[in-house]
Structures are given as C-alpha cells and as structure tokens.
Amino acid sequence: MPPLIPPATVGRLVTYLRVLTDLAAAGVERISSDELGERAGTSAFQVRKDLATCGRFGTRGSGYAVATLERELRRVLGLTRVWSVAIVGMGRLGQALADYPNFAEYDFALRGAFDVDPAKGGLAAGPLVVRHLSELPAAVRDDGISMAFLTVPAPAAQVAADVLVAAGVRGILNFAPTVIHVPDGVHVEGVDFLGGLQRLAFALGGHTAATIDLGV
Ligand code: NAD
Numbered sequence: 001m002p003p004l005i006p007p008a009t010v011g012r013l014v015t016y017l018r019v020l021t022d023l024a025a026a027g028v029e030r031i032s033s034d035e036l037g038e039r040a041g042t043s044a045f046q047v048r049k050d051l052a053t054c055g056r057f058g059t060r061g062s063g064y065a066v067a068t069l070e071r072e073l074r075r076v077l078g079l080t081r082v083w084s085v086a087i088v089g090m091g092r093l094g095q096a097l098a099d100y101p102n103f104a105e106y107d108f109a110l111r112g113a114f115d116v117d118p119a120k121g122g123l124a125a126g127p128l129v130v131r132h133l134s135e136l137p138a139a140v141r142d143d144g145i146s147m148a149f150l151t152v153p154a155p156a157a158q159v160a161a162d163v164l165v166a167a168g169v170r171g172i173l174n175f176a177p178t179v180i181h182v183p184d185g186v187h188v189e190g191v192d193f194l195g196g197l198q199r200l201a202f203a204l205g206g207h208t209a210a211t212i213d214l215g216v
Pocket residue numbers: 088089090091092093094114115116117120133150151152153154156159160174175176177191192193194195
C-alpha cells in the first residue's frame with residue numbers, strides 16, 4: 001500500500017502540479033522551494049514537507065527539476081491516465097459543465113450526460129447527447145466511466161448517487177447542497193460556491209460567535 005497522504009496535502013500537491021505545468025510550458029527547468037511556495041501561495045517549508053510525504057525530490061541548494069517533479073506529482077496523484085467522467089443532472093449547471101471545452105487539457109474525458117427528464121433526452125450538451133439515467137450502467141461499463149459530476153437538485157442527490165455507485169462509479173463531485181452517503185471505496189468531493197459566498201459574507205460583515213443571541 002502506498003503511504004497515505006492527507007487530503008490537505010493532496011490539495012496543495014494539485015496546486016504545485018498546476019504551477020509546474022505552467023513553468024514547464026514556459027521552458028523553465030528548475031525551481032526552488034521558495035519560488036514554488038510563493039507561486040503556490042504557501043511557504044518553502046510547507047513545499048518541502050509536502051513533497052517529502054511522497055518521495056525524495058530535489059537537491060539541497062539547487063531546487064527541483066521542473067519536468068521531473070511534474071512527472072512524479074502526476075504519478076503520485078494518479079494523473080498518468082485519462083479519466084472518463086459523466087454528468088448526472090443536465091439542467092443549468094450540467095449544461096454549463098458540458099460546454100466547458102478544456103477538460104481534455106487536464107486528461108479528463110467527458111463521456112456521458114444523463115438526466116431523468118425524458119424531455120432532455122437527445123438534447124445536445126457540449127460534445128455529448130443527453131441520455132436517460134437508465135442508460136448510465138451500460139455507459140459506465142462500455143466507456144470506463146469512473147467519475148461523475150452530480151448536478152441534480154438536492155432532494156434527488158442521494159438517489160442519483162446510489163445509481164452512480166451501483167453502476168460502479170467511484171468518484172463523485174457533488175454540486176448539490178446536501179451530504180450524500182456512499183460506501184467505503186467511493187469518494188465524494190463537495191463543490192459549494194454558494195457556501196463560498198456565505199463564508200465571504202462572514203469575512204466581510206459577520207459577527208463573532210459571542211454576539212449570537214440564541215434567545216434561550
Ligand atoms: P436545474 O434544476 O437547472 O437542473 C437539475 C437537473 O437535474 C434537471 O435537468 C433535472 O431533470 C435533473 N434531475 C433531477 N433528478 C435527477 C436524477 N435523479 N437523476 C438525474 N437527473 C436528475 O438545477 P441547476 O441550477 O443546474 O443546479 C443543479 C444542482 O447544483 C442543484 O442541486 C443546485 O442547488 C446546485 N448548485 C450548486 C451550486 C454550488 O455552489 N455547488 C451552485 C448553484 C447550484
């Protein structure tokens with residue numbers, strides 16, 4: 001078993017990879033932990049600590065070879081293959097995701113768009129055609145779909161997630177503002193940009209817990 005890397009570290013590794021990919025495209029060959037930290041919005045100490053959790057990279061004093069570190073991070077993150085992704089829930093958000101043209105740049109391939117509304121079946125969605133959710137299991141099997149965007153209304157999210165799990169999807173990016181429960185071995189990431197706005201509202205004008213009046 002490879003060593004477990006904490007989720008917060010994985011989040012920073014993804015950021016380092018993005019920085020390294022940009023640097024490699026710009027022809028930069030070496031980078032110090034100071035500069036990588038600066039570009040990734042963290043410290044050199046954090047960079048060295050994070051990279052130490054996944055192997056031995058770089059030499060003291062001369063920094064990291066950009067191409068090597070980029071390749072190794074891709075390997076650690078499981079990004080050495082193309083992942084097939086479905087969208088479940090082809091309303092406004094599902095359509096917007098289907099229209100995003102750059103998934104392939106990141107080695108993700110959109111392979112299916114599904115909805116339960118018969119009126120949506122056959123509609124174009126970016127490069128895809130919307131299919132009924134009942135066709136999902138066959139698509140997962142035939143197209144090797146292992147991840148999905150879940151963009152259904154909150155009350156439908158658990159039911160739709162259950163369909164995804166039963167079909168063999170193991171990674172769900174959940175946009176619905178609700179917690180979904182999945183068995184061990186299936187991973188859920190929540191995307192919550194409205195929650196992000198609410199946290200910003202707190203940062204800009206919120207009050208400390210001490211001022212909350214619970215009226216009891
Ligand atoms: P929408 O109403 O436009 O579309 C939802 C679609 O899901 C519809 O086409 C509907 O037919 C389909 N659907 C319903 N039940 C289904 C099921 N069981 N299986 C498959 N498809 C099903 O909604 P929207 O505006 O696109 O929003 C989608 C979700 O994203 C909602 O849960 C919404 O709250 C959420 N949302 C999240 C954020 C965020 O920050 N993550 C922001 C906006 C909206």
